[in-house]
Amino acid sequence: MLNHITIMGRMTHDPELRRTQSGAPVASFTLAVERDFKDDSGTRATDFIDCAAWRNTAEFVSKYFTKGMMAIASGRLQIRTWKDKDGNNRKAAEVVADSVYFGETKRSDRSEAAQTSGFAELSDDDGDIPF
Numbered sequence: 001m002l003n004h005i006t007i008m009g010r011m012t013h014d015p016e017l018r019r020t021q022s023g024a025p026v027a028s029f030t031l032a033v034e035r036d037f038k039d040d041s042g043t044r045a046t047d048f049i050d051c052a053a054w055r056n057t058a059e060f061v062s063k064y065f066t067k068g069m070m071a072i073a074s075g076r077l078q079i080r081t082w083k084d085k086d087g088n089n090r091k092a093a094e095v096v097a098d099s100v101y102f103g104e105t106k107r108s109d110r111s112e113a114a115q116t117s118g119f120a121e122l123s124d125d126d127g128d129i130p131f
Contacts, residue, residue, distance in 0.1 A: 005095055006074040007049055008103050009033035015053075017062035027058035031071060050094040051075075061100050070103030 009031035016028045029051050034044045051073050053061050065071055075097040084090050 003076045004074075005077045006072065007031055007033050007051075007095060008070065008072045009049070011065055011067050011069050011071055012048060013067050015058075015062045015065055017058060025055060025058040025062075027053045027061045029053075029061065029065070029071075031073060050092070051097050052094055053097040053100055057097060057100060061097075064102075065100070072101040072103050073097040074099045074101075 012030040012032050014029075017025060018028070019025055031049050031051060033047045033049055035047065036044075038044050053073075053075075061071075073095055075095050078094055078096045080092045080094065082090050
C-alpha cells in the first residue's frame with residue numbers, strides 16, 4: 001500500500017511545539033493550500049490542511065518557520081477518530097510530515113549574501129599559472 005502526500009502552502013500561524021508525556025517533541029501547524037483550478041468567478045479556493053511533525057522535524061519547523069511563510073510538507077495522510085463530549089463519533093484528517101522544506105527564498109536575500117560573503121574576484125597580474 002502507498003500513503004504519501006506532498007503539499008505546498010503558507011503557514012496560517014506560527015507552529016505550536018508541544019511535548020508528549022515521554023518528552024517527544026511534536027509541532028502542529030496549518031498550511032493554506034490553493035487549489036489548481038479557478039471557479040466560475042475566476043478565484044482559486046483554498047484548503048486549510050492541518051499538519052503535525054514529530055521529533056527533529058518538529059523542532060526544525062518550530063525554529064525556522066513562522067506565519068505567512070511558504071512551506072512544503074511531505075509525509076502521510078492520517079485519519080484520526082474520537083468521540084466528542086456528547087458521545088458523537090468525530091474524524092479529522094491531517095498530514096503527518098516526515099519532511100518540511102522552505103517553499104521560497106527571496107532573491108534579495110541571496111544577492112545580499114553573495115555581496116557580503118567576503119569573496120573577491122581574482123585579477124590576472126601576469127597570466128602565469130603559479131604551479
